[in-house]
Amino acid sequence: MVTGIRPLLRGSTYAGMLFALFGALASLPLMPFAVLPKLVWPSAPYAVQPVLALLFWAALVGGMGLVRPVRRVLIMGARRLLGVPLPDPAPAAVPSGADRWRTPLWLLLHVAVGWTGALVGGVLLGAGLALPLGAPVGVSLFGWSVRAEGGGWWGWALALGCVLLAALVCVAVSSALRWLAPGLLGPSAAERLALAAEREQQLGERNRLAHELHDSIGHTLTATTIQAAVAGEVLSADPVAARAALRSIEESARAALEDLDYVLGVLREEKAETAPTRTLADLPELLDRLRHTGAVVEPELSGELAQVQGTLSRAAYRIVQEGLTNALRHGAGGPVQVRVAVRPDALELSVVNRTGAATSTGGFPTSGHGLPGLAERVRLLHGEFASGPDGPQRWRLAVRLPVRASV
Numbered sequence: 001m002v003t004g005i006r007p008l009l010r011g012s013t014y015a016g017m018l019f020a021l022f023g024a025l026a027s028l029p030l031m032p033f034a035v036l037p038k039l040v041w042p043s044a045p046y047a048v049q050p051v052l053a054l055l056f057w058a059a060l061v062g063g064m065g066l067v068r069p070v071r072r073v074l075i076m077g078a079r080r081l082l083g084v085p086l087p088d089p090a091p092a093a094v095p096s097g098a099d100r101w102r103t104p105l106w107l108l109l110h111v112a113v114g115w116t117g118a119l120v121g122g123v124l125l126g127a128g129l130a131l132p133l134g135a136p137v138g139v140s141l142f143g144w145s146v147r148a149e150g151g152g153w154w155g156w157a158l159a160l161g162c163v164l165l166a167a168l169v170c171v172a173v174s175s176a177l178r179w180l181a182p183g184l185l186g187p188s189a190a191e192r193l194a195l196a197a198e199r200e201q202q203l204g205e206r207n208r209l210a211h212e213l214h215d216s217i218g219h220t221l222t223a224t225t226i227q228a229a230v231a232g233e234v235l236s237a238d239p240v241a242a243r244a245a246l247r248s249i250e251e252s253a254r255a256a257l258e259d260l261d262y263v264l265g266v267l268r269e270e271k272a273e274t275a276p277t278r279t280l281a282d283l284p285e286l287l288d289r290l291r292h293t294g295a296v297v298e299p300e301l302s303g304e305l306a307q308v309q310g311t312l313s314r315a316a317y318r319i320v321q322e323g324l325t326n327a328l329r330h331g332a333g334g335p336v337q338v339r340v341a342v343r344p345d346a347l348e349l350s351v352v353n354r355t356g357a358a359t360s361t362g363g364f365p366t367s368g369h370g371l372p373g374l375a376e377r378v379r380l381l382h383g384e385f386a387s388g389p390d391g392p393q394r395w396r397l398a399v400r401l402p403v404r405a406s407v
Contacts, residue, residue, distance in 0.1 A: 007171045012083050016174025017117060019081035024114030030060045061111050065104035075185050084181040089191055099188040106184035117173035121166045128162035131155040205376040224249050279313040280305040290324060296335040303342025312401060315377055316347055322374055323351030323397040349399040352390060
């Protein structure tokens with residue numbers, strides 16, 4: 001008994017009904033256009049005119065589903081009000097074939113279920129409120145009619161039955177939409193492939209950050225162990241050297257805490273690399289190597305690069321390196337402007353290069369992996385990432401990373 005009435009007591013049931021009503025209300029602005037078939041074919045038979053109007057209105061409702069932002073809004077609404085775990089559609093995945101008709105079909109069913117639930121539930125709820133007041137209630141549909149007199153215990157019993165039926169309509173509407181949502185709003189085969197590729201790329205970037213964290217923490221712990229042993233040996237004989245070792249341990253611990261703060265929660269799935277990592281302190285050497293290849297590099301470095309420590313410094317070096325690589329690979333020659341500004345609260349990086357005529361309109365050719373990998377790395381470091389055309393024949397990569405002051 002309790003199990004049977006449990007859906008009637010859940011807030012999610014009525015949230016789902018609210019989602020259905022939103023679909024019905026969203027279709028209202030399209031109703032005036034349903035008179036267009038009558039204007040185009042004024043001599044249509046009287047019995048055919050409502051059918052044409054309904055079909056034209058349904059076509060307009062379904063056509064809204066071909067607009068890609070509509071699908072994203074519907075998925076957000078289904079997640080919040082229906083409680084269905086639906087992922088966001090992959091931006092790179094373009095629906096094709098039968099997949100592109102899933103959203104229009106959902107809209108049609110959403111509107112149909114919403115109007116049915118609103119009309120049936122509204123009539124039942126209205127009857128439930130009117131019968132206790134003694135008002136007569138009657139319903140006629142397709143030649144079938146029901147009439148009930150209110151007042152007395154019989155009216156109260158009928159009113160309670162109508163309210164329960166209205167609640168059951170809400171249960172049916174919510175259940176129907178939850179059953180339809182995964183198949184029509186869930187990811188298509190192309191979207192699942194795109195989401196899997198994006199997830200693989202994110203995991204790869206997380207693994208690289210985890211490798212860097214492993215190297216940094218391993219180095220810090222080794223140095224701290226040696227320094228602590230030295231401090232213990234010379235504590236009585238040379239207090240000055242002991243204090244210096246303790247200060248070094250403190251600085252190393254702070255650097256390790258900074259790395260942990262930036263890469264906390266990153267899961268490591270591959271064996272750590274043994275190749276040495278580069279930091280912003282190695283940036284002048286990188287620029288010199290590029291000049292030896294014949295590239296024209298115009299650096300603008302401000303602030304103390306050596307003061308940026310740990311994961312942030314290594315990530316910044318990789319970002320500039322990737323930006324320079326893209327500039328050499330896809331640029332149209334000319335100078336490459338590199339700007340690195342170390343500020344008290346942020347680290348600002350930018351690489352600007354010339355582009356050819358074919359790429360100046362936004363179709364800049366990329367490998368498809370470098371820039372998304374940088375964007376994911378910047379996101380993990382709570383920074384801001386932007387890349388795109390900067391003027392008629394220039395391409396700009398800009399990154400801003402927050403710098404947390406040590407305490």
